[in-house]
Structure formats: structure tokens, C-alpha cells
Amino acid sequence: MNPVPLDRLLPDYVRRFEPYIPSKPDAELMRLYGCATLHRLNNNENALGPPPAAQDIIRQFPPPRAALYPSGDAYGLRQKLAARFGKHPDQFLVGNGANEVISFAIKAFCEPGDNIVTADKTFAVYEWVATFSGIDARLIPLRDYAFDDQAMLAAIDDRTKILFVCNPNNPTGTYWERERLLRFLDRVAGQRIVVVDEAYCEFVEAEDFPDGMNLIDAYPNLVIFRTFSKMYGLAGLRIGYLAGHLDVVNAIRRTCIVYSVNTLAQLAAEAAVNDDAHIERTRHLVRESKAFLREELQRMGLPFVAGEGNYLMIQLAMSDTLAYRKLMAQGLMIRAMTGFRFPNWIRVSLTRLDVMEAFAAALRTLVR
């Protein structure tokens, strides 16, 4: 018998979905672009790496332990998170990166025909998981580079299950101040799930930025996402989590894959979570680099958007993919933004000052 045509097995919404192609390994890129060094300014990684205590854990990990399954529900880490944020350990679900908890939340609440509401220019994974699960992603255009709260509320209908807000937003760095978030939550009035993705909250310096963890008691429909990938420098180990009221977390627990977070990631995150000195050092670095780059961009006359977070966006008078190739030839990997619906824009991660200087010099040559 002939094998079944795969198209007959795939749901329409999977067949129509374009797979995301990740970028090639660094060594391969360096060969392709003929560069001897490569600075990764494309993924908002922490140039300082993980906090020192987490580095010790990684160095001292006993190899035989790799044969043992990890804690299935990140037991130890949830104790640490509970103590840090003044909550019950069961108010946290830990996943293989915050990416995985996006999927837990959507699977728990949405079925084909339902919809989620988010922005058109934000972290794309909310939209992707919804779309390839047969759930409509309603993408509300940004307003002044920020999430448009009124338009999001207006987009809610009977089938809306989750509203996703990225605070501060990747890639624009804009944020909802405390008042705006509270007003939004009051208007939703507990009738839908509101996810606030705080992947970059540890970088925020603005005084009026709301800490979502403090709002969970007052808003039982609120779910907060956090990650160890950005500030805590553990992107390669893949660990992130969600937090919420016990009832909402218990509901999401049904769709949570146990054992998806490896032992080393759990131990490193436990060692990292209370290192506030590391946060201070990283913030200092980002602050310096941001100030430097802003000044350089102003001097070059290039429009840019620099908000909170360890990244900023620059508008070019040329194709962003061409700029990507030219900067790669200089060993500088940035994020071309066409895929984020920002054609001719690039996003650059804020890292060490010497790397920012190299980037500014290369950019100057590029736009001249």
C-alpha cells in the first residue's frame, strides 16, 4: 500500500503554518560570512553570563547525575520562587523556557475556534502557538510602539480566552505603567485570562513599572511569565516559569509537561534566583551601553526606539536583511526585523561597551 499523503493527516491550520527556521550555529555562520569573530547581538542574551553561583553549579555538576530524571515539577526551584515572591510553591509552573509555558497556557484554555488577543508587533510565539493549534490570533496594531489597551479590549468577543501583554514589549521596549495595567485588568473584570509576559522585567528601571507578581492576589485571572534566559543568563539551559493564583495555576497544571526541565537548569536557576548583585551589574552594563548607543545613533541621524529591556531598535534606509548580511561580514549578528513586521528595522542587544563601539563603527560605515 502507498503511504498516506501527509496532507490528509494534517489539520488545515497545521498544513498552512510556515515552520520557523532557526539561525545556523555560530561556527557555520562564521564560515559562511567569512568572519573570524562573532558577537551575538540578536537574542538579548546576558553578556555577563549566568550569576557566579550558577556558574559554580554548572562547573561542579556530577556527570553520573545525568542518568537520573530531574524533579518532575522543579520542586526545589518552586520553593525558592515562593520564598522570593511571598507565594505558595504551587503558584508556579516551571517549563522548558518561557516558550513552553506559553504553550501550557494556550492548551489549557483554548480550543480550535477560540481566539487570543495580542499585538501585531511583539514576541511572536503567542501568535505561533495559537495559529498552529487552530486558535485565531487577533493581532492589534501597536500605537506609538506600545500595546493599545483600548483596541485590545474592543477586540474581545465570546470566543476570546486569553489576552497577552508583553511588558516591557519585545522588540520596542515600551511598557504599560502601573495605572494602565490596573485599568486594563479592571476592565477585563476577571472575564478572561490576562497573561503579562515579564521576560525583561529585571532590566526595567522606570519607577512606575508594575511588578505583576504583586497583582496576583487582587487579580485571580492574571498569569505572569518570567524566564531565566535573559537577565539570569541561562538561555542555553532552557528554563522559565509562570505564576498566578492557585486556581488558575491548578487549571494550567493539566497541560503542563512534567520532566521537561532538566536537572542542571533547575539547579542553576535555584542558585541564580536570589543574586541581586548580578542584576545590578547587568543593569549597569545595559544602562551604559544604551546611553552610548543612543548618542551614536543621534549623531548618525538614525531613527531608533529605545525603551526598557536590554535591546533597542534602529530604522535603516535599507533592507534589514541586507544590513544583517553586511554586519555579519564584520562579525556582528543583529536581528533583522522583517519577521517582526518591522521591515527595514534591526534590533540590537545591549552588551559590553567595547562590542557596542564595534557595532556603532560598523553601522556608521554601513549607512554612509
Ligand SMILES: *Cc1c(COP(=O)(O)O)cnc(C)c1O
Ligand atoms: C526571550 C523571550 C521569552 C522566552 O524565553 P525562553 O528562553 O523561552 O525562556 C518570552 N517572552 C519574551 C518577550 C522573550 O523575549
